[in-house]
Amino acid sequence: MNMETNFRNETKIFYSAAFFSYLANGIIGPLFIIYLLSIKINPAQIGILLAAANISIIVFEFPTGLYADNYGRRKSLLISFGLFALLYSIWFFSKSFYVLLILSVLSGIAFAFQSGARDSLIINNLKLENDDAKRNRIFARLSAYGYIGFLIGGLIAALLAFYLIKSIWLAASLLNIVSFFLYLFFIKEDLSKQTSLKIIERGWHRIIKSSKESLKYAVKNKPTLMLIIIAMIFALSVGAYGFGYPIFFKEIVEIPNYYFGFLGSASALMGIIGAFLGEKLVKKKGYYFTISSFAIILLALYLLFGISSMLWLAFIIFMIIELFINGWHPIFQSFLNKFIPSHIRTSILSLNSSATLVSIALGNVLVGFLLTFLSSNILIIYSGILFISIPIFLLYVKMNDFLKK
Numbered sequence: 001m002n003m004e005t006n007f008r009n010e011t012k013i014f015y016s017a018a019f020f021s022y023l024a025n026g027i028i029g030p031l032f033i034i035y036l037l038s039i040k041i042n043p044a045q046i047g048i049l050l051a052a053a054n055i056s057i058i059v060f061e062f063p064t065g066l067y068a069d070n071y072g073r074r075k076s077l078l079i080s081f082g083l084f085a086l087l088y089s090i091w092f093f094s095k096s097f098y099v100l101l102i103l104s105v106l107s108g109i110a111f112a113f114q115s116g117a118r119d120s121l122i123i124n125n126l127k128l129e130n131d132d133a134k135r136n137r138i139f140a141r142l143s144a145y146g147y148i149g150f151l152i153g154g155l156i157a158a159l160l161a162f163y164l165i166k167s168i169w170l171a172a173s174l175l176n177i178v179s180f181f182l183y184l185f186f187i188k189e190d191l192s193k194q195t196s197l198k199i200i201e202r203g204w205h206r207i208i209k210s211s212k213e214s215l216k217y218a219v220k221n222k223p224t225l226m227l228i229i230i231a232m233i234f235a236l237s238v239g240a241y242g243f244g245y246p247i248f249f250k251e252i253v254e255i256p257n258y259y260f261g262f263l264g265s266a267s268a269l270m271g272i273i274g275a276f277l278g279e280k281l282v283k284k285k286g287y288y289f290t291i292s293s294f295a296i297i298l299l300a301l302y303l304l305f306g307i308s309s310m311l312w313l314a315f316i317i318f319m320i321i322e323l324f325i326n327g328w329h330p331i332f333q334s335f336l337n338k339f340i341p342s343h344i345r346t347s348i349l350s351l352n353s354s355a356t357l358v359s360i361a362l363g364n365v366l367v368g369f370l371l372t373f374l375s376s377n378i379l380i381i382y383s384g385i386l387f388i389s390i391p392i393f394l395l396y397v398k399m400n401d402f403l404k405k
Contacts, residue, residue, distance in 0.1 A: 013186045017179045022146040024175035026153015030264025033246040039095045047368020049104045054361040056108025064112040073121035074189040080114035081180035088173035151268035158261025223397045232359035239363040240383035247376040267322045274327030287335040295390035302384025306377040
């Protein structure tokens with residue numbers, strides 16, 4: 001009974017921390033680009049800031065993972081939340097591009113300390129390693145609490161932006177402090193099973209060998225390589241859209257700053273519906289049809305969004321785009337897993353994640369530069385053209401899969 005009570009209490013803390021973490025992201029995310037524009041940071045500089053954060057995540061993902069494995073996932077999370085709380089408070093006072101660049105790099109490091117550590121801590125503390133049903137239920141609810149947090153965060157962002165847009169940083173800082181104290185006082189970790197640093201050091205050769213094996217497999221196995229390329233193309237297009245649509249709404253549709261909070265909440269709502277839509281469509285039509293259809297539909301939606309100038313029409317198209325973007329991710333990840341052998345699955349997925357982040361980082365710099373010469377609506381239309389290549393690559397994957405059978 002005591003163990004069951006502890007399980008329930010810890011689960012509630014993990015749910016609460018996820019809610020507050022996504023609540024902070026829901027406040028910052030919808031207004032980030034708009035805030036930077038308000039303090040006279042130009043699009044090219046914004047692209048560099050976004051790229052710096054993504055590159056920082058790639059560079060520090062592995063070292064922070066080693067830290068978590070050796071010194072504890074809870075400590076890693078405490079560093080992450082504490083660093084985010086500090087950095088967000090500095091964002092509130094900063095306007096210099098070079099200071100913001102340093103903050104972006106440090107924000108990437110803070111995210112890297114959190115990436116993977118939370119899930120590992122939850123699995124270990126709640127003893128979910130061998131209980132698929134319970135593990136799936138816990139992580140589904142974590143995702144649900146996250147979406148709810150992001151949705152409410154958008155509404156709070158709208159309220160804060162109506163009065164003082166830069167107050168979003170203090171709100172996000174406070175929420176990360178809440179998450180910090182939740183883990184500090186209510187979550188414990190058994191460090192007796194932590195991997196020793198010497199074992200980790202001896203494992204470097206094995207890790208490098210495994211990485212080489214995974215890279216070699218990805219290059220030689222054409223379907224896997226094609227799917228990683230598709231993931232990069234999708235990330236590049238969606239990244240360009242994510243960069244361009246705030247500027248589009250601000251400069252072409254001319255909405256006030258606080259409207260962007262509502263857009264963030266709408267995006268979160270569409271995320272919930274989109275994931276459900278993708279799952280149902282795959283069951284009826286299969287992966288190839290669903291993924292190809294999503295790409296073609298997004299191409300058409302980008303075009304319609306780029307030529308719309310009325311607020312109500314742009315908002316409706318925005319909602320539908322968010323629906324299909326959020327519906328894409330879970331079905332594509334599931335499809336990719338189908339082509340990866342179990343013994344190198346983690347390495348291939350890490351490779352795919354790194355390739356996607358590189359694509360986003362390069363895209364951020366390119367888009368920021370292009371926005372100096374192109375209007376945001378033209379850029380969105382051009383980025384939609386990238387979706388044409390996805391059904392073509394998928395056809396190759398399908399033919400290869402068919403020949404193997």
